[in-house]
Amino acid sequence: MIGTVSLAQVGALVGDPTRAAMLQALIDGRALTAGELAALARVTPQTASGHLAQLAASALVAVSRQGRHRYHRLATPQVARMLESLMQVAAASAPPRARTGPRDEQLRLARTCYDHIAGRLGVALADAMMARGWVEIEDDAALVTSDGMDQLAALGIALDPSSTGKVRSVPLCRPCLDWSERRSHLAGRLGAALCTHGLERSWIRKRAGSRALEVTSAGRRAYRDLFCIEIFET
Amino acid sequence: MIGTVSLAQVGALVGDPTRAAMLQALIDGRALTAGELAALARVTPQTASGHLAQLAASALVAVSRQGRHRYHRLATPQVARMLESLMQVAAASAPPRARTGPRDEQLRLARTCYDHIAGRLGVALADAMMARGWVEIEDDAALVTSDGMDQLAALGIALDPSSTGKVRSVPLCRPCLDWSERRSHLAGRLGAALCTHGLERSWIRKRAGSRALEVTSAGRRAYRDLFCIEIFET
DNA sequence: GCGTCGGTTCGGCCGCGGCCGTAACGACGC
DNA sequence: GCGTCGTTACGGCCGCGGCCGAACCGACGC
Structure with missing residues (x-):
């Protein structure tokens, strides 16, 4: 069954709350530094860096150095659509949304x-x-x-x-x-x-x-x- | 940041290799029994049952009893599209696909x-x-x-x-x-x-x-x- | 009634992976 | 040169969660 491992790998990448928060912060197409993403996800910079390295290795996010900052953004519009479709399913799965x-x-x-x-x-x-x-x-x-x-x-x-x-x-x-x-x-x-x-x-x-x-x-x-x-x- | 937990939850559901294999087997729209899915994913029936319960609880799959069988299928076409978009990203992430x-x-x-x-x-x-x-x-x-x-x-x-x-x-x-x-x-x-x-x-x-x-x-x-x-x- | 089969529940084991502390590395500005 | 900021690398802790064995439940057929 081709592709199974890859499917699970991408799912696991999105499946971690910290990485999910980072991806969701990037979904509007902007590029953010690792520090900003760390603060958003409420983790230490080094933890965030590790997650971002994984996301970059799997080509979910692209990085571009600029001075001593590293800007991270979603690699392709495909990724943004994938995240949107996940959020649609998530929204449908949890109807009693009182927040x-x-x-x-x-x-x-x-x-x-x-x-x-x-x-x-x-x-x-x-x-x-x-x-x-x-x-x-x-x-x-x-x-x-x-x-x-x-x-x-x-x-x-x-x-x-x-x-x-x-x-x-x-x-x-x-x-x-x-x-x-x-x-x-x-x-x-x-x-x-x-x-x-x-x-x-x-x-x-x-x-x-x-x-x-x-x-x-x-x-x-x-x-x-x-x-x-x-x-x-x- | 609304929806973060849900996004990660859905991602984690797809992120497990066993569940991913089951979902991928269901992507053509057919309904399969728990036993068939267990065999496909190479796990024991009780393990499969646990996974299917999770998928059903999150409304990713729908179950319909029929006699002493329980048929499982993707809950909505939305879910199928979400899986397809994940597979697209997965295929793009792993270019050297020699298999x-x-x-x-x-x-x-x-x-x-x-x-x-x-x-x-x-x-x-x-x-x-x-x-x-x-x-x-x-x-x-x-x-x-x-x-x-x-x-x-x-x-x-x-x-x-x-x-x-x-x-x-x-x-x-x-x-x-x-x-x-x-x-x-x-x-x-x-x-x-x-x-x-x-x-x-x-x-x-x-x-x-x-x-x-x-x-x-x-x-x-x-x-x-x-x-x-x-x-x-x- | 009984046996069989499909499916679920429970308990316990175990390994993966996220987290942080510490430390090192590199790029800037002065 | 030096200090600072941002990022990366390593080690170790710990908890979540997947896995299976065994037992239980319900549906069917006789």
Whole structure:
């Protein structure tokens, strides 16, 4: 049975609480130093270093030296998707999730999912764009309509299709099941473009040391005016 | 940091070699008894029982009693996708994969990936359909073109879009990175339909006790004639 | 009733692996 | 040069968890 050992090895890597915390801290695509990851995971630097060496040896994280720091990030988007799928299953396995602290609430409102927006804001954006006919979402596939391409371009979101243009609808969009909302939000190239677009216009801002996204007042206005999204009260 | 424990818990479940072997045996969607899984994982029944109890408690597998047998299967397609994504990362982490035994070869040629076809046959089908313009595949999104819908219908593969029909291209198709070929094959509703279609016409046949698919002589002919696929010679 | 078979529970053994203390190593800044 | 910060290497402790043997439970068939 080919691959069994490898499957178990990767599972075991994610299976340790310390390593899992580190991986989860890296899931938004940023690069963190070993010291930061050690503090996040509540272990001593040398322990963290050992874990990071394992993760690097298995090519789950990539390291890049810079001065006397070593920055660690997830090696590929594949790894981020793997972690997301694990978190989906984890969220489904533990339904009675009563923990709704303030940190929690921020994460549920809006957060990054490697390169796109997740949380209530993410699913609200997906809903709005589907209602307008800009995208179509099936259970595990999605696409941007030609109308959606035009409207998004008008908003300054250019989706270079890189295709020959002989077809009008291009698959630039991938549904990504949200582990907190249990609904689909938009990933793929469109999801990444939406996130970049919001960051450039300061509609959303990355919080330091967290995956949570802060929605600025300008962002509230913009998302409300453009997409009729009203999820920001309380 | 919400979810950390859960993430690690699921990882640890997959991280044990015995449980990993069981999960991998279930990845094709079949339901197996505890005894079969024990034999597959090379452990005694009581050990297997303990592992299966854990997997069931975390809702990774679902059990259904039937007489004095207990059939175990993956709880949701989500779990299958999670395992596939883990295997992709595992395959990428261990590049020098020299093991190419006969069992291995069968799996690489054609196998099921929960509900669709993977392996060389899977990527060849994807390539052929893309070359004909029936589907379009980007890196992490895919769709069936209207032309493809017609042509597939002519072959007896009906993809009920469940949509209003106001658009011509519907997202019924999801790319799934193949861990052995490192190329995309077709999943989603089209992938499942292709697999069912082949099984109904006895072009492919499920091998007992394995995920490997046997391509019948009729299947070789059909796939060659319809899609110009020539991958079946040793 | 009895025997058989599939599956589970209990108890105890044992080994793997995470953790830290200490110490060494390397890169920077002065 | 020197001190400091960050990272890595080694040794040893300890606890979690997988494994099996034996016994128990329930379902079937006669």
